[in-house]
Amino acid sequence: MDNSVRPYGQVYETLRKVGLRPTRQRLGLARLLFENGDRHVTAEQLHNEAAAANLRVSLATIYNTLNQFTESGLMRELVVEPGRSYFDTNTSDHHHFFHEDTARLQDIPSDAISVGKVPDPPAGTKVERVDIIVRIKKTTG
Amino acid sequence: MDNSVRPYGQVYETLRKVGLRPTRQRLGLARLLFENGDRHVTAEQLHNEAAAANLRVSLATIYNTLNQFTESGLMRELVVEPGRSYFDTNTSDHHHFFHEDTARLQDIPSDAISVGKVPDPPAGTKVERVDIIVRIKKTTG
DNA sequence: TGTCTTTTTTAAAATCATTCTAATCTATTG
DNA sequence: CAATAGATTAGAATGATTTTAAAAAAGACA
Numbered sequence A, B: 001m002d003n004s005v006r007p008y009g010q011v012y013e014t015l016r017k018v019g020l021r022p023t024r025q026r027l028g029l030a031r032l033l034f035e036n037g038d039r040h041v042t043a044e045q046l047h048n049e050a051a052a053a054n055l056r057v058s059l060a061t062i063y064n065t066l067n068q069f070t071e072s073g074l075m076r077e078l079v080v081e082p083g084r085s086y087f088d089t090n091t092s093d094h095h096h097f098f099h100e101d102t103a104r105l106q107d108i109p110s111d112a113i114s115v116g117k118v119p120d121p122p123a124g125t126k127v128e129r130v131d132i133i134v135r136i137k138k139t140t141g
Numbered sequence C: 001t002g003t004c005t006t007t008t009t010t011a012a013a014a015t016c017a018t019t020c021t022a023a024t025c026t027a028t029t030g
Numbered sequence D: 001c002a003a004t005a006g007a008t009t010a011g012a013a014t015g016a017t018t019t020t021a022a023a024a025a026a027g028a029c030a
Helices: A009-018 A024-034 A043-052 A059-071 B009-018 B024-034 B043-052 B059-071
Strands: A076-081 A084-088 A094-099 A104-109 A125-138 B076-081 B084-088 B094-099 B104-109 B125-138
Touching (some): A009 A024, A043 A059, A059 A084, A076 A094, B024 B043, B059 B076, B059 B084
Parallel strands (some): B094 B125
Antiparallel strands (some): A094 A104, A125 B125, B076 B084
């Protein structure tokens, strides 16, 4: 667990694997994203985190990076609310709770929810992905 | 089926029922929305349709109206793509196919899809709504 | 290592959907 | 029909995201 020795080792490999140059910004963002469990972040949130971690990255780079990570399959984009996108570090098959009060996402493991029957997609099309969002609110107004 | 006699009769009642003044713009938009089967429109699309139907309505009013219709339960808002919202005239329990190539939505009747098991919402929260989006793409690139 | 080439990063401007503002108009009520 | 409350509008403002063009950093290689 001593990650002072090869602080960027893990994510360095991850970036190489998908063919992205391991630059200072990408390495730093990748650590924030991938070394802290499953995460759901907006660009703005990640930008703030980066600042808090003393990583100087412009907002444009945050967007570039999130989009590149998404295109290379390291993350996926979630659209739950009008106005902004969330990016999810968990790319395996699963779904989400969305807390409407706090605008937070929470994973639902795929075995905790089951889509019994899915209708056949219209002729000439194939299913790309199924997204289930369970919108929840605090009880007691 | 002669709707030249009481052209606004149906939607007039609908508006009254939810407590919205039956103005020219709201009546016109309501007709476009509710007298053409189940629909999924963006603000921009509806604006164009209105123009095509010789109904002069500003884009601000389109937004106001879609939001009011949604708040009064005549429609619901769907967020499927980053950037823009869709509004659905079908407020009953159902889900959607989203054609990624054409950016069109298509209803999935609720009995054509079944959510077998839904996990209990976290303590202190209750389920507000469950959205299922089946994203589809043309086969043969 | 230094130089060349390519890719990244960046600040700032541009874009796009949506909301706000404040002024004008329209429905409703008496 | 006048008064007033509510609606519509053009245009400005906002906020998230993308683009632009220039400067900086990375990779290749002599």
